[in-house]
Amino acid sequence: MKKKLKFNRIVLIGFAFFATLVIILPNRAQQDQPGVTEDLSPMMGYQKEDHPKMESALYRLMKIYFTQGIEEAKGFAKQREIDMEGDLVRVVAEAKTKRSSKEIDMEAYRQHTRRQPLEQRDNLRTNLSYLVCMQIEAMGGKVETTYQHLVQSIVPLYILQDLADLPMVRYLRLPIKPIPLITSEGVAATGANIWHEISPYRTTEVVKVCILDAGFEGYNNLLGTELPSSVTTRSFRADGDIYASIHGTACAEIVHDMAPNANLWLVNFSTDVEHHNAVNWIIDQGVDVISYSMAWFNIGAGDGTGPICEDVEDTVDSGIVWVSAAGNEAENHCEDTFNDTDGDDWHNFTSLDEGITFYVPAYYYVAARLTWDDWGTWDGTSYSGSDQDYDLYLYIYLSPTNLIFVDSSTNWQNGTQWPTESIGYWYANFSTNWVIFIRKYDATRDVTFEVFTMGNRAPIEYNEPAGSLLVPGDSGDAVTVGAVDWSDDSYHTYSSQGPTNDGRIKPDLCAPSGVSGSTYGDTGFAGTSAATPHVAGAFALLKGKLPYTLGEIKTILNERAKDLGTSGKDNIYGEGRLNLSKASGNVIQQWQGGFEGYLTGLTEETKIDESIPKDEPKKFVVARREPVSSQDHKSLGRMYLQQNFKEKALEEFLRAIELEPGAAEFYFEVGKIYKEKGKKKLAIFYLEKYIYLGGKEEAAKELLESLKKKQAK
Ligand SMILES: [Ca+2]
Ligand SMILES: [Ca+2]
Ligand SMILES: [Ca+2]
């Protein structure tokens, strides 16, 4: 009874001060710089009353409902962006996944499923979600969607406790939601415009790009202008709303700018369970590339494991390229090893300071997430979980000695739960400083923890940009993208940095951000959200133009990236800024001119279509990649040069383009075949673009310039 009173008092005090602050805070907060010496008192003998199998925010919602009624509960839910529909709340029940036959039989009996077909009983052995679904429906809830052991449903608040108590429920939580990474000039900056002028290599097979996102508001008004004339859409949201957000529309616009011939698939979701189902569906559609400008907190160990990274792995295993935003969290991230120098269970950042302070302007979201290195083993479906119990506290900061409690996240970690704490979004209509504290509740070791914040518009106190990647940017299977400014390649200081928590370099590439488009207008579409579809679009563009696999195109993009920062691949820029033309960012040579020659040294691979009518000019792409015999180059070069230059110049040119093994790449766009002579085809080649010569561009360019001059004389 005593515990209950204490809980209520904390909440009420928090609300009372909150209401008052609306009036008094606005000017004063900006005068105060964030404090450096916040120090909380020890909470002696504090016992958490939350349910070990229920996320603490959900537990609090339930408590408010029972003590203050449904309207108060709805107010609490709104302030924390907890999904409620009428009097029902959206939750995810995680079913237990492994049980003995005896337990299953008992459970089945208890649930009156003895008469169910044998297959369903078998199903229970590996997955109890079926039983969880039955229970939820029986208790008055409604199941929305399931995935493996996860059951997403909307339920009355009064069944939460009973639901969490069910033996086949491992954990009851709120749905986990991703964040859209918002914070186009980008096309020219990457050199993609050059490729737009080249005829497609694939004339029958169209490249498919899926934008997997929060929503596509207004997409229908852009069809045929900023988007292709038709697109495929599919919503995995419980309410089926494809429009839910404009974020995905802006991403789709960039993909279309980069790869105008690609087919677009617009797919949206809002929760982790819906995400899993969306990904499975996308895999079945046989798309080539996924553009993913979304990211998640607190859903994996940051080492490439976890449910969302598993989705990425499944996707990539089926031959799809997954291009993922790194995140915009470099200034909102702190990482430290727990260290309590004054022995009061609150982490000390310094001997005098226990709080991370950050300033948030009025009307911005405020959120704090905590996770630590105790996820246990990932078995492909779930983590074994944590027995190191740490908690997260959020206060409003008035002065170092005047802190107002706002909320805490006090999930249990006593063996199987995830090592995560989350304090949801707050809408504050005043500007103020906020401060976060980390408490060791019940733990046997000092963990290494990470804190992420939302709402701050400047780096938080104790900011650590390194390791600020979000999930699934840590996936070894994802092509992870950071953001640079489209105009000058300068680093956007918000762009999340590697390494991953297992020490791998990330991101993989960086790409332009801050571009304008019809969706976000001239104010610009910033963030790794904008950078990501440039890379996804680049994959689609090259896939359409070249006879290469997506894996080979990945190599090309890595090789061509413009190295920035420290030499070589690094944790800020990855391999460098997306660059479709080589090194200089320009076509090394553009000229036009006819030449004549036999089709020697060309193979099937060149895909010259001989069925084209003689009098109808048609362009082709001849693309080669190692191994390429120098004979191919010589024959092409000779054909051109015999027509235009003297023999000596030819020799000089051939020497210059003699390519080293492993470095050969050679693109021509050529004209039509115009007549046959004996068994050989005599052709006119109309050379337009000469893009990449395997590291010999400068030499070749100089030579061609000098040859042209000689020619002119
Ligand atoms: Ca501080
Ligand atoms: Ca302390
Ligand atoms: Ca905890």
Ligand SMILES: [Ca+2]
């Ligand atoms: Ca570099």
